[in-house]
Amino acid sequence: MTVLRDYYTVKLHDTDSAGILFFANQFKIAHDIYELFLKRIGFGLAERFAGRDFFLPIVHAEADFSQPLTVGDTIEIALSVAEIGRSSFVLEYELTNLDGISVGAARTVHVTTDPATRKKIDLPEGFRKKLEEAKKGSI
Amino acid sequence: MTVLRDYYTVKLHDTDSAGILFFANQFKIAHDIYELFLKRIGFGLAERFAGRDFFLPIVHAEADFSQPLTVGDTIEIALSVAEIGRSSFVLEYELTNLDGISVGAARTVHVTTDPATRKKIDLPEGFRKKLEEAKKGSI
Amino acid sequence: MTVLRDYYTVKLHDTDSAGILFFANQFKIAHDIYELFLKRIGFGLAERFAGRDFFLPIVHAEADFSQPLTVGDTIEIALSVAEIGRSSFVLEYELTNLDGISVGAARTVHVTTDPATRKKIDLPEGFRKKLEEAKKGSI
């Protein structure tokens, strides 16, 4: 269930000589809405780095590229929380153009770690609660 | 004279291990508002690449970095047209934080070229007219 | 079966404020060796864009991130051709540190397209032949 939507316009620096979005940059676009999501649920990255209470590294990422995107194209990105584990969670991203046609998708698997040791830790309780609400579509 | 303002929030992928905006990415942020500017004056990059009537490569760029910017920082970027030559123009960018403090600046020098030969050509008349209006602050 | 190995040293601009490689940049590193591979088999990207006979867009990409990589880390990347279809092929990338420990992996699925229509076409015969040799480990 989608919990957050945002728009993104493809920039020149996102594209390459083939005239389309360079595939790796779709992951950047997905991460942008993830950063916005974290901020909205009260766990923004700025606070993560300042407080150093827990980090959220990505251990797996994947994406589909259904339609070529070119400079100036505006797309809608929808984020949903797909799964919540003991020390991990999965986010999904759907990218559609302004005609509502799917142009791509992405999925990122995150774990929670101790910033000092970089070892996995359980999802902090307050953060887990927010993820669970988000999974149901509320933020 | 400022002709266009926009906001930008620093993303994780803009920063580096020193915890601040990687300097080259300030040029990307400047280019983003330039792309918006081109679109607003009716000469968007998508049309440039489709029509292949003229290109606008950057031949010189420079920037000052006055304050470290960190992930989540929102800044205002103001674009102005500083100079218009026969086959070139200069844009300036002022970056301020939300307290109105200058955090950086940039300047890009563009020439107009023939996409096929990549040789310099005079500024097309319609484009020059738009730049001249923009130089006075209207868009 | 590995067909090509290369080394890469993590640059500051690959990392982010968490002090590690930004995940999307692992895809860039994988793509770098893919570009080298194309060149070695006589189908370099420069020729693709000049000749415009066929393009090789990525339709799916995925990666695992096993160990945090930090600025200055040198890794070995090994490329193998995993699958060859009628109009597609799959490449795999293994990333190991200099102690031989796996630090990550990636996989990209490519299709061959007509540059003008961006529609799928069969793998050109000469290219398919090179991929088949590469799948067996020779280049």
Added chain:
Amino acid sequence: MTVLRDYYTVKLHDTDSAGILFFANQFKIAHDIYELFLKRIGFGLAERFAGRDFFLPIVHAEADFSQPLTVGDTIEIALSVAEIGRSSFVLEYELTNLDGISVGAARTVHVTTDPATRKKIDLPEGFRKKLEEAKKGSI
């Protein structure tokens, strides 16, 4: 006087839809050889971030773009130490193609700062000494 030379091959992700190197990425390429230079003089970034004794932020950067660079182009980059101040230094970068033709240049102005306060500090003595030797062309 050149103190370090390196080669770089333009990658697909360095280019944009205009078919050439995206200007901001020339700064990344310049920074790559700067990182190599720091390592060679015994002050690698990895040690900077681990030891947190001093940082070297860039306060000004500029570049000229003389010739369009396209994917697969190999260039030579030459680094020299142009100026050494009390708490700052200036590096220059010359980019030439394999025919020895200048294709671009860059210049970065760095200051030394205290990582904790981000305030300017004098160049640490050992570092200054290495810069002075490098200015004369020896490393």
